[in-house]
Amino acid sequence: MSNMEGVDNIIGIIKTKTATQTGKIVSDAETYKNERIRRAKERAETIVENASTKADNEVKLEISKYEASAILKQKYMILNTKEGIMKEVLDSAWDQATKRVGKADYKMILTRLAVQGGAALDVDEIEILLPDGIKTTIDEDEVAKAIKEQTGRTPSVKISKEKIRASGGLIVRAKDGTKWVDNTFEARQERHDSDIRDAIATILFGQEEKS
Template identity: 25%
Template sequence: MGAKEIVGKIKDEANVECEKIMSEAKENAKKKVEEVRKEIEVQKKRFIEAEERRGVEEKERIVRAARLNARKLGWDAEEEMIAKALEEAMNRLKVVKTEGFKGNSYSGIMAGLTKDAAMSIIAGSSAGDELDVIISEEDASFVKPKMLKKISDEINQDSGANVRLSLSGERIKSAGGVIVRGKEGKVAVNNTVEQRMARLSASLREDIVKTLFISLSL
């Protein structure tokens, strides 16, 4: 084989090798492009899913905020109604002191509050009890020693106790009602209007909620 033929063979082999390399390079490039395309699709899908999640989360956040605001408005309206109801009751008390209530004079109402408080203190005890009746300065004209003696006699007759109610010189700041306290001050029952309102506020709140806010099923 001559030199020319040898050179030609080398060129042919080189061309074959070159084509092989080019083919492999193209195939690798094609694979890389396909991998990149798939990766782009994956990232695109993830981005869309993330945006959808953010959209759902934003909607949920808006709904939660709306519900919270609705509840707050309900609570505000509820508190306003309770405040108005209590205010009306306090205003009504001023009329009760002069006109009575359902045929009962205010003195009679005070007698009932005093008796209830005293009965709570003795609670079935047969021992003697010296009890002080504490009222506001405004109510001093409605509670007299004679009335307290009558209440004491009724309690003693009903319970078999030996109770003596005395009007205390101490005065409380109250719109109405009484505090009955043992002489030693260890036991007391607060039967003032304010305290009774506080005890009734829970049921009052329930009534208002049922009446006004039952439709707020949030």
């Protein structure tokens, strides 16, 4: 074999190896490219899916906030309406109570309040203080007799010349001033406000709607 043929063979071998390596490189590059494309697509799909999920969650969150706000506003409206009704009833009851001052049955109301206060004091000498500007008075002996029926003792009952500021009712006080029972309309309303509101609420809205 001549030198020229040997060189040609070597060149042929080199070309074959080069072609093989080139093909492998191209194949590897193509595989790498396809893998990158596949990953990029998956990444893009994940991003789109996450964005869609995030958007859905944000929409659901906004809807939940709106619904919660609407429910809260509705509760406030119901409470305000109930409170308005309660106030109307309480105001009406107060008007009715004050309108009875000076009427025919007002003396009976005063007597009952005086007896209640006198029996609670448990003292021998009692003074009764009436509101200024109200002419209706009570029978001292009648009050003493009623207290005796409840307690078994007969206290001394006197109408005091001292006057008080009140829309109605009276104050029952021990003569020495050490203790007293404030049975004016204002004091009784304040003491029994919770019970009165509960009773009215039960009538208007039912047992579970008192608050």
